[in-house]
Amino acid sequence: MKILILGAGGFIGSNLTEHLLRSGDHMVMGLDSDDEKIRDLGVWEGRFSFLKCDVRSDFPLIESFVATSDVVIDLIAYANPSLYVEKPLDVVDLNFFQNLKLVQECIRTHKRLIQFSTCEVYGMSAGNREPFKEDETNLVMGPIKNQRWIYASAKELLERIIYAHGQEGDLNFTIIRPFNFVGPKIDYLVEAGTLGGPRVFSHFMSALMGNGPMRLVNGGESHRSYTHIGDAVRAIQAVIENPDRCRNQIINIGNPNNGTTIKELAYLMMELYEELTNEKSGAWVEEMAGDEFYGAGYEDCDWRVPDVSKISALGWKSELDLRETFRQTMQWYLEETSRRDVLPSFLKVQPASVS
Ligand code: UGA
Numbered sequence: 353m354k355i356l357i358l359g360a361g362g363f364i365g366s367n368l369t370e371h372l373l374r375s376g377d378h379m380v381m382g383l384d385s386d387d388e389k390i391r392d393l394g395v396w397e398g399r400f401s402f403l404k405c406d407v408r409s410d411f412p413l414i415e416s417f418v419a420t421s422d423v424v425i426d427l428i429a430y431a432n433p434s435l436y437v438e439k440p441l442d443v444v445d446l447n448f449f450q451n452l453k454l455v456q457e458c459i460r461t462h463k464r465l466i467q468f469s470t471c472e473v474y475g476m477s478a479g480n481r482e483p484f485k486e487d488e489t490n491l492v493m494g495p496i497k498n499q500r501w502i503y504a505s506a507k508e509l510l511e512r513i514i515y516a517h518g519q520e521g522d523l524n525f526t527i528i529r530p531f532n533f534v535g536p537k538i539d540y541l542v543e544a545g546t547l548g549g550p551r552v553f554s555h556f557m558s559a560l561m562g563n564g565p566m567r568l569v570n571g572g573e574s575h576r577s578y579t580h581i582g583d584a585v586r587a588i589q590a591v592i593e594n595p596d597r598c599r600n601q602i603i604n605i606g607n608p609n610n611g612t613t614i615k616e617l618a619y620l621m622m623e624l625y626e627e628l629t630n631e632k633s634g635a636w637v638e639e640m641a642g643d644e645f646y647g648a649g650y651e652d653c654d655w656r657v658p659d660v661s662k663i664s665a666l667g668w669k670s671e672l673d674l675r676e677t678f679r680q681t682m683q684w685y686l687e688e689t690s691r692r693d694v695l696p697s698f699l700k701v702q703p704a705s706v707s
Contacts, residue, residue, distance in 0.1 A: 354379045355592065356417050358454065359427030360402065361386040363538045364468070364530065364581070364588075368425075369393065371585035372592075373400055381417055388696040389537045407450045418457050423464045423592060426454050429507075431470065432539070434548035436503040437649040448506035455514055455523070464524045464595060466588075469511050471531040471606065472504040476654055483659035486529065486602040499649035511602065518600035526591055526598040531606025531658045534677060535581030536684040540698040544635070547645050549702075553678075556618055556635075557685055558701070560625045563634030570642045572615030575655045579607040580672040580680065590666040597666065606658035610674040617678075624679050628686055 355372065359365045360382025366389035372378050373396050380399065382390060385406040393400065405413050407428055418424055428451060430436075430443050451467070458465040474484045475492040482489075491508060493501040517523035539550035541557065544564020549555070559566040587605040591598050612620070618637050625633050642650040672680070689699050 353592070354381065354420065354422045355425060356381045356383070356421035356423070357425045357427065358383050358407065358414070359429065359468075360384050361389050362427055362429075363389070363535075364533060364584070365427045366390045366393075366537055367535060367581045368427075368585045368588055369400070371582075372589065375589065376593075378592075381421065383414060383417060388698060391696070407454070408446070411453060414454070415457055418454075418461055418463055421463060423466060423595075424454065424458055425466045425468070425588075425592070426451060427468045428454075429468065429470075430503070432550055433500060433503075433650070434550075434646050436501075437499045437647045438548065440499045440502040440649075443503050444506045447503060448510055451510055452513065455510070455517070458525075459517060459523050462524075464526075465514070466526045466528060466591060467510070467514055469507045469527050469529050469602075470504065471529050471604070471656055471658065472653060473508045473511065473529065474653070474656065475501065475504055476651075477656075481655065483608055483657045484604065485659040486604055486662060494651045497649065498651040500646075500651045515600075515602070524595075524599055526600075527602040528588065528591060529602065529604045529606075529658075530579075530584065531604060531656060532576045532578045533581050533584045533605075534578050535584075535681050536688075537698060538581075538681070540702045541685075541689075541700065542703070543701050546703075548647065552614060552617070553681065556621045557682060559635040560621060560633040561686075561689070562701070566618045566622075566635050566637045567640045567645055568615050568618060568637060569640060569645050570652060571639050572618060573613055573654070574652050575611060575613050575657075576617075577606050577608055577657050578610045578612065578674060578677055579605065579670065580677040583607060583670040583672055587663050587666075587668045590663065590668045594666050601662065603662045604658035604660055605663055606660060607670040607672075607677075608657050608660055609670070610677060611657055612674055620675065621678060621682065624675070624682055628679070628683055
């Protein structure tokens with residue numbers, strides 16, 4: 353199969369590209385505005401090609417790649433919550449308008465589209481403690497002034513448009529809702545104590561490595577279910593390779609058994625840091641209000657657990673538990689930062705505004 357991955361240079365894209373090359377005989381074409389995370393992929397005897405380009409400025413070029421592919425995987429997104437309150441319009445432009453152009457191109461050229469959405473479309477739990485089901489659970493957003501929801505709203509509208517085209521019969525799609533994947537290359541490291549910026553793993557890792565504060569936003573009571581990227585890419589592969597069973601379906605990918613509050617996660621990562629380095633970090637845990645950490649307009653998803661019946665029906669099973677998921681991810685960051693002479697920018701300490 354000729355697979356076109358838009359956003360191949362991102363966290364999911366780079367890990368997925370590598371997995372597909374190692375585990376099958378697919379041809380992979382990758383496009384991204386950044387190539388740092390796939391530079392070490394090496395030569396794959398004509399099975400892999402990559403081009404640096406940006407969906408915002410190089411659309412004609414992207415059209416020519418869509419034309420030659422069997423399936424288009426669209427991973428292009430801004431997915432760091434601090435950006436949703438800092439740059440809401442940029443978030444909508446990339447996550448909705450630019451992605452919509454790709455949807456339209458897939459309709460025009462009759463290409464199968466695998467569109468990455470987000471678990472964030474489920475929004476807040478509103479007291480519902482059942483695992484979120486793709487076709488049943490209500491999507492609960494906060495008020496407009498809470499800009500955090502602009503990202504989920506953009507993704508939700510894109511999903512609704514894709515779904516409508518599927519019903520009209522002019523698009524063959526699968527929508528994937530990823531639930532907090534974590535693993536090598538997830539996000540860039542920041543100076544310990546930085547506000548906003550990347551997702552929680554990078555903040556806690558940066559604090560542990562730089563002896564700074566591990567901030568528990570609003571007490572760290574929010575709950576997430578984490579999935580190791582190695583488990584996640586096998587699930588994505590199952591979707592790619594089962595086009596008929598996944599036709600016009602929305603599918604959660606996540607690990608319902610790896611639930612934790614953010615507070616519990618902070619202490620788990622502290623413990624793992626000591627286990628991996630044989631020394632105690634000088635990091636400490638402290639609480640901070642959401643508005644102070646991210647700016648006005650931040651509101652949180654309080655609880656997030658996927659129902660994985662659909663993806664499990666394809667024969668997929670997660671393998672790594674919460675502890676092992678974070679142990680392996682932390683180990684990778686520790687080894688890579690000490691091993692490399694020249695660090696790629698996502699392993700150097702960055703200012704928070706890098707996306
Ligand atoms: C983000 C994206 O918005 C989702 O679209 C995406 O699907 C998801 O990541 C993902 O990785 O799959 P979120 O889970 O809120 O969603 O991402 P984080 O920024 O990692 O936040 C997780 C929790 O940690 C939140 O409650 C946040 O307030 C908290 N947090 C974050 C801290 O307590 N301290 C920090 O230093 C950073």
